[in-house]
Amino acid sequence: MNNLLADTHTLARDATRATYRGRSPRGPLPGARVHHGYFAEIPVMSQPEFAAVSAAFEEPFVGITTDGTLVPGLFSGSAAGAPTDAIAAAAHEFLDSLDQPDQRRFAEQPFDSPYRRRWINAFYHWMPPGLYLDDAGVRQREAAMRVVQASMSPSGFAEVRAAMRSNQALGDFINYWKDTLREYAYVFTIFGEPSTETPWMWQLMGHHVDLHCTIVGDRISLTPQFLATEMAEVDHGPDAGTKLFAEQEQRALAFTATLTPAQRQTAVLYPSMLSKDLPAELGRPTNGRHRAGAGQDNLVLPLEGLRASELSGDQREALLALLDMYLSRWPDGHRERERALVVEHLDETYFAWIGDTASAPFYYKLHSPVILIEFDHHPGIFLDNDEPEPFHVHTIVRTPNGGDYGFGLLRRP
Secondary structure, eight states, X not given: OHXXXXXXXXXXXXXXXXXXXXXXXXOSOTTOEEETTEEEEOXXXXXXXXXXXXXXXXXXXXOOBSSSOOOTXXXXXXXXXXXXXXXXXXXXXXXXXXXXXXXXXXXXXXXXXXXXXXXXXXXXXXXXXXXXXXXXXXXXXXXXXXXXXXXXXXXXXXXXXXXXHHHHHHHHHXXXXXXXXXXXXXXXXXXXXXXXXXXXXXXXXETTEEEEEEEETXXXXXXXXXXXXXXXXXXXXXXXXXXXXXHHHXXXXXXXXXXXXXXXXXXXXXXOOOGGGSOGGGOBTTTBXXXXXXXXXTOBOOOOSEEGGGSOHHHHHHXXXXXXXXXXXXXXXXXXXXXXXXXXXXXXXXXXEEEOSSSSSEEEEEEOSSOEEEEEEEOOSSBSOSSOEEEEEEEEEEOTTTTGGGHHHHTOO
């Protein structure tokens, strides 16, 4: 016991020595126990929120809508897609790399498994199937990441890897939960049989990285996406100098700089990011202002803000430049089709903002019938800032009207 107290005191003393952007580690959360990415004991204050997420997993899937009703015919286009055989081949190589019977039994699940829609940005509070990459061998980890790489653009894959490595950098800095805040503290799962004929999906899930890629023939769905970091610029260790989400931030500020005073008044929902100035539902420490996170597959989210049909030509180009920062995550061949669909509905796209339009921190949302994007600067979870700071960033990409998890592709005639 004396050794345990001494270790605790040493940890607390070490945590105060260094700061990141003037912020110190909070220290272990009271009542929390996290082991290998699994939330074995959830703090009392967080239990209702986690319970709500679990309950939402049991709801039949509808999709995110503006009023509870799906807009029909959005994903029924007949144009050809792009090759997906490389993704399927990479998935088979991953499955073939699993040399222990229990690894394959859990890593490959039925396509209709309820776990296909179960994910959370925080540490998961259920025991998921799949391969926990930090426990896998190097060959298996690399094989799993090659599936992700085959499914995304080079820049999109680089974002994923940077977010994973920033998880490790955060753990190294705060110096606790070091078996969990790690580069490969993620579960990778294949749902269905990888093929270009029958539908299947892969999922990468863990802290600040949640990706779902559904393959239906020659088409892919790459939503939901959740990429985030609490260390947006790594300034120590092997990844020092790495910056995450800087372009998504700068292009948003560049777009708001084009707005007229009247347009800005329409776009800005709240001029302050401070929790005291916002409704309680927009100031939660875990979700911040974003609405479309885990457990929100059936979210009813009305359109709000500035409609793109009210923009000038130059303003529309600036808005598309911002959209492209997210669309660029799709691989060649699929990205062009996804962008064409977004452009087709550009006049129906709404832009909303919270905070100062000239500087961070802020929140913004792009919402159309076929894409929902959220960007949020967050308060600290592992660092001790109680209000949003630019170094803690969450980004979400969803396909409204039932398009997430490939359901839109599956409904095509």
